[in-house]
Amino acid sequence: MTEIFGVPTQALFGQLLIGLINGAFYALLSLGLAVIFGLLNIINFAHGAQYMMGAFCAWLLLEYWGVGYWWSLLLAPIAVGVTGVVIERTMLSRLYKLDHLYGLLLTFGIALIFQGLFTQHYGSSGQPYRLPTEFSGGYNLGFMFLPKYRAWVIVASLVVCLSTWYVIERTKLGSYLRAATENPSLVQAFGINVPRMITLTYGFGVGLAALAGVMAAPIYQVSPQMGANLIIVVFAVVVIGGMGSILGAILTGFGLGVIEGLTKVFYPEASNTVIFVIMVLVLLVKPAGMFGRER
């Protein structure tokens, strides 16, 4: 068997694929963050909590109403998105004229409150979400066993990411949105309801976080801390990709997943830090991130 740095190539393929799967989650989460930052200039620290709420929502739907995975994919993002809309209308909208820091503090506080409430109510060790039966089993790829569900995660994440990118960068609606961020008063003068558009954008970004949560529910434990563990990494992904760059968020999400996966083979102790090392290096060379534009 051929080897690369003492690791059999077959094992390496497996690790690359796993990296790609984790990258799919990073991409999905950082996409929501990038949309919110790019269009609202809000650093949404509640994103991790909203991801957690998405997972919990799916669990509640299944546990109490018997609503299955597929409906949850639709219903949970809508439900959590609505809470996002309420937060935006009642709180965030008052902060747009202030420094970024205020939005960050507010959303961070909201995240802590939600995590506290869920811990109080559902306990800290989490709840199991049953894997939908159509996803049980997997494919034997020769070099590894790929669970069906993980394969679905990659496909679904790619579809969602690319369609979001397409809507924002290539459609008329997307151009309104981008124009509204650049110059809200001018766009309003054309008769477009800018505040409502901003509200819906925030709701959409939050919905993306919840969608990632639903997709994560069958794999990881549905626990109140699940977002807190992930959010810092995802922020690093967004910073590396360039704050607000949608394509940047998607590409760096997948890319860093792969790099992290390789670190887990060659130097596992560093697998939690490698992303931050890369972040430092990227910021030194390109302060606006790999795909970001200087403003």
Added chain:
Amino acid sequence: MNAFKRTTVGLAVAAALSLSMAHAQVSDNVIKIGVLNDMSGLYADLSGPGSTLAAKMAVEDSGIEKRGYKVEIVSADHQNKADIGSAIARQWYDADKVDVIVDVPNSGVALAINAITKEKGKAFLGSGPASSDLTGKACSPNTVHWTYDTWMLANGTGSAVVKTGGDTWFFITADYAFGHALERDTAAVVTKSGGKVLGDVKVPLNTQDFSSFLLQAQASKAKIVGLANAGGDTINSIKGAAEFGIVKGGQNLAGLLVFVTDVNSLGLPTAQGLVLTETFYWDLNDQTRAFAKRFAPQYKGIHPTMIHAGVYSSVLHYLKAVEALKSDDGTKVVAKMKEMPTDDPLFGKGTIRADGRKIHPAYLFEVKKPSESKGPWDYYKVRATIPADQAFRPMKDGGCPLVK
């Protein structure tokens, strides 16, 4: 009538006086118990507010308040940080007149509390911490290590698994002091029992996705994948192993520190077949069942873990010693606790060794198949009982300066 009244008052005063004489040595006339643990984070279910409840139940069951003593329980969240835990302990001992600190999961925090308690001459009853150093090189005349420790976990699960044919191991280890100690102790047991360690991977704490490490374990072809981690890390490793077909592929998992709350949150379909060691399970006998029946309704239905049981039993024994001594002086009470044999409904009869190690049997459990379970929280069957004299590290091997 008047004379009668006077006699009654006189009697009452005399009774009150004799009572206060009886525990004149109890500082400010209150025995103050501080429950210090993780109230909001990862370990909140297996310790947390449940431990405070267990301490309250112990005070009730001891009946000590009916005999004129006043007992007060306070609790605080150490957030799994040694500096926060130490600050609370100092505040409690210096300003709030706390006499004894109980529970303290997280070995790092517990070692700090161990040192402060010794310095202040108070008492520390550790139910939550794992590190066997508490009765080894860090042992103290003011500390009793009650429920379990890393040596016991390694010894229980490690040797049992090797005996049933699991003689090649691969470790997935949490990359900090606790994980390293657990792997070291277990690897020693495996090798001693004739097994072989094929490899290991050190994983940063709080890793979300274990699939990469599980794939490495799979590639090692070891019969047993040993999980030297705890809490959420263990849960995610086990879930990943089920998903990637590790167990179906013929390898088995050995959870080295698994609590009944972890099994509950994993669900039986995922956790079935897992072998683990604990010193308490709520469904062991009538007394443990009766305790669980009182405990669970007051704690969101969560059944008591061995840590909760340890808090109950240690507080009960502590109060007995205070009463026997008529004093709550920390050093003296701990000495008295070691002198008196222990006896409580949850752990049965036992002893406390000179190095502070509480001695009782340990049990090797296997997690039931979903078809074997009769309902919620019916999770374990006993595979073996490890007698008290074999469950813990022999005192001479611990290197505790107190027993030299």
